[in-house]
Amino acid sequence: METGATSRAGRQMPTAVRLGLVLFLLYLFLVGVKALETGIKSFGADFTHTLFEGVANPLAGLFVGILATVLVQSSSVTTSTIVGLVGSGSLAIPLAVPMVMGANIGTTVTNTLASLGYLRRSQEFRKAFAGATMHDFFNVLAVAVLLPLELLTHFLSRSAEALATLVDREAGAGVSTIDSPIKIAVKAPITLFENLLEGTGSTVLGILLLVLGLALVFVALAFITHHMKLVMAGQIEASMNSLLSKGAGVTAMMIGLLMTVAVQSSSITTSVLVPMIAAGVLTLRNAYPVTLGANVGTTVTALLASMATGRAGLVIALTHTLFNISGILVFYPISALRKLPLTLAEKLAAVAERRKSIVIAYVAGGFVVLPILGILLLQ
Amino acid sequence: MVFDFFRGGGDTQLEKIEAQISQMLIDDRHTFDAAINSLLGGTDPSLVGKDIKKTDRGVNKTERAVRRELVVHVSVRGTAADIPLVLASMSVVKDAERIGDFSKNIWDIANSGIDLSNAEDIKTLTTYRDHISKMIAETARVFRERDVATAHEMLKEGDALQDEYDEHIDAQLHTDQPAREAVPRALLYRYFKRITAHLMNILTSLVMPIDRLDYYDEDKADRA
Numbered sequence: 001m002e003t004g005a006t007s008r009a010g011r012q013m014p015t016a017v018r019l020g021l022v023l024f025l026l027y028l029f030l031v032g033v034k035a036l037e038t039g040i041k042s043f044g045a046d047f048t049h050t051l052f053e054g055v056a057n058p059l060a061g062l063f064v065g066i067l068a069t070v071l072v073q074s075s076s077v078t079t080s081t082i083v084g085l086v087g088s089g090s091l092a093i094p095l096a097v098p099m100v101m102g103a104n105i106g107t108t109v110t111n112t113l114a115s116l117g118y119l120r121r122s123q124e125f126r127k128a129f130a131g132a133t134m135h136d137f138f139n140v141l142a143v144a145v146l147l148p149l150e151l152l153t154h155f156l157s158r159s160a161e162a163l164a165t166l167v168d169r170e171a172g173a174g175v176s177t178i179d180s181p182i183k184i185a186v187k188a189p190i191t192l193f194e195n196l197l198e199g200t201g202s203t204v205l206g207i208l209l210l211v212l213g214l215a216l217v218f219v220a221l222a223f224i225t226h227h228m229k230l231v232m233a234g235q236i237e238a239s240m241n242s243l244l245s246k247g248a249g250v251t252a253m254m255i256g257l258l259m260t261v262a263v264q265s266s267s268i269t270t271s272v273l274v275p276m277i278a279a280g281v282l283t284l285r286n287a288y289p290v291t292l293g294a295n296v297g298t299t300v301t302a303l304l305a306s307m308a309t310g311r312a313g314l315v316i317a318l319t320h321t322l323f324n325i326s327g328i329l330v331f332y333p334i335s336a337l338r339k340l341p342l343t344l345a346e347k348l349a350a351v352a353e354r355r356k357s358i359v360i361a362y363v364a365g366g367f368v369v370l371p372i373l374g375i376l377l378l379q
Numbered sequence: 380m381v382f383d384f385f386r387g388g389g390d391t392q393l394e395k396i397e398a399q400i401s402q403m404l405i406d407d408r409h410t411f412d413a414a415i416n417s418l419l420g421g422t423d424p425s426l427v428g429k430d431i432k433k434t435d436r437g438v439n440k441t442e443r444a445v446r447r448e449l450v451v452h453v454s455v456r457g458t459a460a461d462i463p464l465v466l467a468s469m470s471v472v473k474d475a476e477r478i479g480d481f482s483k484n485i486w487d488i489a490n491s492g493i494d495l496s497n498a499e500d501i502k503t504l505t506t507y508r509d510h511i512s513k514m515i516a517e518t519a520r521v522f523r524e525r526d527v528a529t530a531h532e533m534l535k536e537g538d539a540l541q542d543e544y545d546e547h548i549d550a551q552l553h554t555d556q557p558a559r560e561a562v563p564r565a566l567l568y569r570y571f572k573r574i575t576a577h578l579m580n581i582l583t584s585l586v587m588p589i590d591r592l593d594y595y596d597e598d599k600a601d602r603a
Contacts, residue, residue, distance in 0.1 A: 233456055237392040240451045245444075275454040281447040 018227050025220045025227070029080070030186045030308040032216025036084035037309055038190050039209030042202045055379065058098040058151055062143065063374035065102020070367045072218065075107035076264060076301035079320055080217050083302050086316040087309025093157050093316055097150055100302075100320045101143045102371075104295065108136040109367045110267035114274045116363075122353050124278040129359070130342075130349035131277030131284055135270050135291040136366075137341035137348075142327030156326065160318035164311055186308045221301070225265045232262040240276070248286040253328075256293025266291075266298035284342055292332065295324040392452060393461060396468055397523065399445050403438050403475040404519035404581070408512055410434045410479050411574070414486035415508045418567070421496040424489040431486050438479040445472045467584040470592055471522075474577040478515065481570045481577075493563045500564075507571055510540070518578045522585065530585040537579040544572035 013021075055061040069078045082099050085091035091099075115128035150156045193212070197205050229236075239255045259269045270291050276282035302317035331337045352358045413431050417424040449468055453460045495504060514533065521529050551565035580593045587594075 230459065233459070234391050237448075237451055237455045240455060241392065241448050244447055244451065272454050276450055279450045279454075281450045 013230075015231055018231050022224055022227050022231070025224045026304070027185070028216050029220035029224065030182070030305070031189050032213045032218075032220060033080055033084045033087075033305045033308040034186045034190050035193075035209045035213030035216060036081060037088040037213075037313075038194070039206045039213055040085055040088045040090045042206030042209060044202070055095055055099070055375075057378040058095075058147065060375055060378035061095055061098035062102040062105075062147065063371040063378070065099035065104075066106040066367065067102075067371040067375065068099075069103045069106025070109050070371070073110055073267070074218075074221060075103040075266065075298055076221050077214075077218050078103040078106065079299070079302040079317070080221070080305035081214065083305040083309055083313045083317050084213065084217075087306065087313030089310075089312065093312060093319070094154070096316045097157055097319055097323075098147060100316065101147055101323060104139045104320075104324065105136070105143060106367065107266055107298070108132075108139055108270070109363065111135060111270040111274050112363060112367075114271040115278070116359065118278050119356060119359070124280075126349045126353040127280065127284070128274050128278035129352050130345045131274055131282075131287055132270070132345075133348055133362075134284060134288055134341045134345035135294075137344040138288075138292065138327070138331065139295070141331065141341060142323070145330055146323060146326055150323075156319050156322050157315065159322050160315045163318050163322075164314045167314065168311070180307075182307050217305075221264060225263050225268060228263045229268060232259070236262070236272070240272070240282075243286060243290065244276075244281060248283075248289050250289070252286060252289035253293035253296075256290035256295075257297040258293075259290075260294040260297025261300045264298075264301050266294040269294040269297070284346070288342060289332075292328050295327065296321065299324055392448065393464060393468075396445055396448055396452075399441055399448075400468065400472055400475055400581075401519045401523040403441050403472070404478070404515055404522070406434050406438050406441075407475060407478040407482065408515040408519070410438070410482040411485070411515060412512055414482045414489070415512075417486055418489040418493065418563075419495050419501065419504055419508055421494065424486060428486065428490060431483060435479045435483050438476055442472050442476040463589045466589055467592060471581050471584050474580045477577050478574050481574050485567065485570050488563050488566060493559075495563065495567075504567070507540075511571060511574055514575065514578055518581055522581055525585060527585055530582045534579055534582050534586070537575050537582070540575050541572055541579075544568045544575070548572070 055064050065078060065082075068081075069075045072078060079100055082091065082096050082103070086093060086096045111132040112129070115125065115132040118125040118128045146156070190209070193209070194205065197208065200208075236259055239259065243252050243255055256269055259272075260266045263269070273282060273287045273290060277284060277287055299317065299321040302320050303314075306314040306317040331340070348358075348362070352362070410431050413422075413427040413434075416422045417427050445468065449465050453462075453465055495501060498504070514537070517529070517533065520526070521533065547568040548565055551561045551568065554561050583592055583594075
């Protein structure tokens with residue numbers, strides 16, 4: 001028996017079992033999205049029209065996306081819910097687009113909160129805070145450029161429509177009226193649930209399905225992330241080590257993308273970077289493309305969610321992906337634009353290092369107060 | 380790249396770190412052998428100086444790489460990180476780096492013009508040389524293979540050697556020999572003692588809890 005300091009802790013669950021569990025959780029996640037879709041449909045068209053009338057203003061939609069994501073601490077939950085709502089026909093795509101963009105901004109709060117752990121050590125805090133907020137600045141700048149463009153031209157949603165058509169065609173002409181095996185499997189427990197509660201009235205059934213759907217999406221995603229992080233930790237470490245030795249660029253972006261797809265959470269990817277930046281082993285410039293890759297990687301969750309919904313769900317999920325790819329195409333190739341989020345983050349971190357009250361104002365004001373005021377004033 | 384990423388992980392990164400530390404020890408042995416032979420074996424110090432410095436720079440580089448990789452391990456794993464192993468590795472990697480430094484110090488003695496290859500006590504010195512060289516290689520193996528039983532034996536052996544080195548140092552401090560004879564020997568025995576102590580520190584990581592790492596020689600109960 002090893003008694004020394006270098007003895008190893010045993011692994012509790014075999015990888016194959018854990019991966020099987022993840023597949024089951026993925027199924028529960030899709031059931032959750034379907035429950036959301038079915039639940040909202042139960043309320044009827046009039047109710048949903050009234051519900052989303054308040055977010056007809058795109059900025060209000062953006063703030064809803066930010067606030068919802070900050071509250072649930074997961075853009076994947078927000079975007080999957082939006083996919084469910086769009087899939088049910090309750091939320092129109094033009095209204096959903098700003099919400100999805102808001103989710104992108106809201107998700108950046110998690111690594112910013114992670115950087116607060118270094119508040120008492122000024123030098124490390126400055127690096128950690130800059131490392132966290134470069135993601136915020138990039139996403140805010142991307143929204144500032146792409147949201148007005150989308151509102152004027154609908155280039156993102158139209159491109160997504162075209163891609164969705166392509167996906168339909170690839171799936172085979174004439175099969176669109178037949179549900180895929182995944183959709184049938186996902187629908188089965190919902191139908192069973194509806195049959196069990198037959199006679200309770202559509203409103204009660206709708207509320208129960210909504211609660212069940214939200215709970216399933218939230219819990220399934222949380223556990224998928226937990227288990228996948230354990231399964232992939234070795235590979236993530238190896239990728240991060242290769243990032244430290246090889247530097248930044250497209251490879252780093254791919255690492256961010258793959259890591260996020262693997263763990264189904266951009267917050268995990270970006271939060272993992274924070275301690276490395278704070279410790280000085282990873283530079284801001286090398287970490288930056290990883291966060292951009294994470295932005296694209298996180299859209300896979302919404303794409304998975306769209307497997308449980310109709311074509312509109314797929315369109316909004318693809319819009320989310322195209323938005324994040326467009327953000328990279330706008331800001332990354334040109335050096336001056338590429339450096340902009342980094343410069344802004346470094347400047348904010350320099351101020352925050354001197355005046356810690358700025359940090360509280362930034363987090364509470366930017367992620368909670370401003371979205372609430374925005375929703376109240378613009379609805 | 381995508382397939383590589385999803386191929387599966389496990390604890391390979393910590394195993395890689397352990398392999399790197401083991402390789403540092405192998406490089407340390409190379410540095411030690413080259414340095415000590417320039418003092419005891421009659422090798423021209425100028426011929427091996429470049430190689431010794433290059434190998435030592437490589438050892439230093441590996442030390443920094445290991446530290447970065449340990450930060451990555453903790454960052455990625457969070458609360459699931461193997462903290463005792465990380466802390467022990469942080470300590471052990473420093474010991475491995477210091478062995479290279481002391482070997483370089485031995486070369487410095489030779490490079491200053493001291494040659495003990497024809498000294499009266501050459502047999503004693505070469506016996507210690509061979510013992511330490513073997514001990515470095517054996518520590519690399521024991522650490523890599525987590526051979527706890529051999530680690531215990533080596534610690535006992537190292538403990539006895541430390542006492543012998545102390546006696547030699549003490550003898551040189553009180554000798555009537557000229558400084559040119561006494562000082563190199565006092566320094567050499569001191570370096571032997573430090574190298575052995577660092578090897579013992581590495582071995583303690585296999586057999587003792589983290590809080591008692593490096594303190595083997597301070598508690599006689601550990602020698603039992």
